[in-house]
Each structure stands twice: as C-alpha cells, then as structure tokens.
Amino acid sequence: MRLLVDSGSTKADWIAIDDEGKVLFTTQTLGLNPEVLSKEVIIERINDRFDIEQNKDKATHLYFYGAGCGTDRMKSSLSTIFKEYFSNATTVVVEEDTYAAVYATTPKDEKAIVCILGTGSNCSYFDGKILHQKVQSLGYIIMDDCSGNVFGKELIRKYYFNKMPKELAVEFEKEYNLEPDFLKAKLYKEPNPNAYMATFAKFLIQHKDTEFCKKIIFKGMKSFVKNYVKQYDNCKEVPVHFVGSIAYYLREELQITFDKYGLQLGNVLRRPIDGLIAHHSENK
Template sequence: MILITDGGSTKCDWIAIDKNGKQAVDKIRTKGLNPAIVPEKKLSKTIKKSKELMAIANDVSHVYFYGAGCGTEKPTLILKSILETYFTNAIVEVREDTYAAVRACIDANDEAAVVCILGTGSNCSYFDGNDLHQRVSSLGFILMDDASGNYFGKQLIRDYYFNKMPDTISVAFAHKHNLDADFIKYNLYKQTNPSAYLADHAEFMFINKDSEYISNIITKGIRLFTENMILQYKKELDNGVPVHFAGSIAYFGQDEIKQVAEEYGFKVGNFVRRPIEGLVDYHVKNL
C-alpha cells in the first residue's frame, strides 16, 4: 500500500491506499511534523506514538509526505531519515507542502497556476505545468506568513492587549482563550511550536465574521498577502493564469479573497480546505 501525508505545523493527515486505489484504513491523524521547527526527537516520537501508523508500517511500499518546513534540504533529509526508520520496506519521498497544494488544486496535471497556501503558515508559488517556481524565500512565521493562521492569531492578541477590539468581541475572545500574559509568553517563548499556538486563535475570526472589525482584519491580511506574494507573479496573472487556494484560512475566507481579487484584478480558481483529498485523487490516477 502507499501512504500519503498532508503534513502541517499543527497536524498531519495520513491516508493509506491499496493497490486498487481504495482507502485501506481509516484516515490517521497525528500532531504536526514540521521538521524546520519541531526537534528531531519529537518528530520521531510523534510517529512512533501512533498505533495506527505502526500497525501498517511493514505493509507500506511508498510514503509520499508533503509537509510544511520541507522546502529546504536539511530538515527534509532529517524527516526522510526518520520516516525510513519506521517504514523500512517503503520508498520515502518528502516534498514541501506547496506541491501538495498544487496537486490538490489544479484541474489538470499540466495546468499553469499560481497556488497559495493559507493555513497555519502561508506561501505562494507559480506552477508552470511542470515545475514549481517561488520568487520569495520564506523566512518563517516571525517575518512573513501574511494572512496565515498565525498572522491572524497574532493580530487578534495584539488588538486585545492594545484595547483595539470592540467590547463585545473582546469579551468573547477572552472567554474562548486564555489571555493571561504569562500563559501567552510561555507558549510563544518556551514551547516548541509557537506558530501553531498563534494559529489556534484564528478560528475565532470565522465564527465572528459578522463583525465589521473581524471582516476588516481578514481583508487587510489578504491584501497584504496579495501585495507581498501573489503580485510577485503579475506577468503570469496578466496572462489569465488562475490563482488557487489551499488551507482552512483560505477556505473560510473565500468571500474576502474574492473581494480582494476583484480589487487587484486577478482570477480566483479553486479553494481546497484539506489538500489530502486532492492528493489521494492524484496518486490514485498515477498508481
């Protein structure tokens, strides 16, 4: 069987497919396995702790892992080595999550498109129908990741502390999250995955989208992402290339994305909440 993984910083979804293209076991979920920010020992422990993964490990012939933090050589090799330790009979392929978004979003294997990821983190690439091109190197969530979950989580926490939230929103936000200063600083500076911690606060936006304050935050973030990332491919956009979006933030922010697309004049394509579903279709077609 083959094992396909959509690996984010917050969580990983694993789907096993048999030789007939059928799902072999129920979808498996583990904690995030971003090798750029999660220590090697914790990566290994997370995989080993999954009884479901260990139960099928010897039967897996191929592992296709698409993950956040797998865009540079060193973390990619670390994760590949760990996966090979547990899936000893498998050929292991590790690619950055952008490839997952491309394969999940495009309508045909050779379609040219700009593909964006708006999840815990954010990214934007151009797929020419064969190869992937990135004109901005990501420097991680502290300096980049506009319009991502961690970006919006940071904006909400800042606004709460700077007293910029409307009173009703402020009360609701404090009811949903522990906003004690020491607790926030502990999670940001003492824990291993601060970007996922920040992104956890972003869900609040989408259950309060009727608020003008919240709607403005979402739109402002999408505009920033458009100016800094999407417009890097203006030449391609001017030629009518569509812009596809993957990830929960994009999926729940479709209205704001379409509004910003109209402002900046680019064509919106597909929205995919969970790339794993599109990845399964892709690999079944290519068995």
C-alpha cells in the same frame, strides 16, 4: 502499501492505499514541521497513532508533503527520520506542502498560481510541469502573510494594546486563556507556537462580519496579494488556487479582494489529501 501524508504545522492527514488506490486506513497526527520539531517529537507524534505504528513495516512507499519542507536541509532531515522509522520503504519522497496543493487543485498540465492559507502561508507558480517559487519563506516570525498564525498574533496584540472593541474583548476573554504567563509559556516554551497562535484565527472567522475583524482580514489579504501573488507577472492571466482552512472559511473575502485586483480566484479547498489519492493512483 503506500502512505500519503499532507502535513501542516497544526495537523497531518495520513492515508494508506494499496497499489490499486484502495484506501486501507486514514488517520491524523499532530503536525510534523521539521523546522520547529526535534526528531524525538516527530517520532513521538507518529507513534501516537496505532494504525501507523502497527503498519509501519508494511509501508513500501511514503510521499510526504509538509510545511517546513521548502529547503534541501529540512527535506533531508525528515527523509532520514522516515527511512529509519519505515525501514521497509524503498521509496521515501519529502516535498513542501505546496506540491500537495498543486496536485489537489490544478488539472493535469494546466498553469496556475497555487497558494496555501492555513496555519502558515505560501504561494508558487505551477507551469504545468514544474513548481516555481519567487519568495523563499523565512517562517512564521517574519512572513506567513494572511495566515492563521499571523491573524492570531494580530488579535493578541490588539487585545493587549487595548485596540479591540470592548464587546469583542469580553468574548475573546471567554474563549481563550489570556493570562500573560499562560500565553508566554505557549509562545516561548512549548512546541509549535505558530500552530498555537493560529488557534485564535477561529475567533476572527466567527466574528468576520464586525468592522474590527473585517479590517484585519482585508489588510492581511491585501498584504498576501501584494507580497506573494503579484510576484508573478502573469498573475492576472492564470487562475489562483488555494488550499487551507483560512482560505476555505474566508473564500468570500478572498473573492472580494481578487475582484479588486483583477485576479481569477480558482479552486479553494480546505484539505488537499483527497486529491493526492487520485494523483498517486494515476502516477504509480
């Protein structure tokens, strides 16, 4: 049994397939970002799903693509946890989530810039064989341009600095618990503060036609293009693909931004997990 996992900071999609690529089961856990979670929390989140816990001894291969797995230290740490948990697995591969995005969006051997816009953000160049990254992410506190957590942080700041239009502020208060003690507990005392901040991005998307939200959205996209996409000299010569909920629900805004900069918007997918099935069925 082969386990394929696409994990962001918020959630992780799991699919088990046999050697012919037939789906045995699918499930979802909370995100498994090793940069912000301890070994104990990661195992607790895996054990929370019956299908995984009951079938862990049947797993022979595990391919994990996840947020927070961009460094050798994080890959090694998570690999060790998985090898202990899936004790019969002879193959355990941990890669950053961008590889899942590449396999899902980019035809075989084609060149493209591949981006993630979800809870966090990322951007890499795929030369048809190898992934190249010019910007090493330093995490959600100072990077992640145009991501759900950055948009969420911006909304909270605008609200607390009294910069949000009154009518939107009223709606914001109805949608979320904005009590200072509650917010600070979520942000500073509980796991995954980045995923928590990203929950506020839903409000931005729901109200994306207001001038207030448009300004935030296009400012974020401009920043992403300038700081990430334009790192690559051939950015106007190859398609730029995206995966992630932010890109998916703001595709129209992405297209407007790309037209402004003369860039080619390629495939935009909410989740790459289906593409992983095809990839691993072809590459046994």
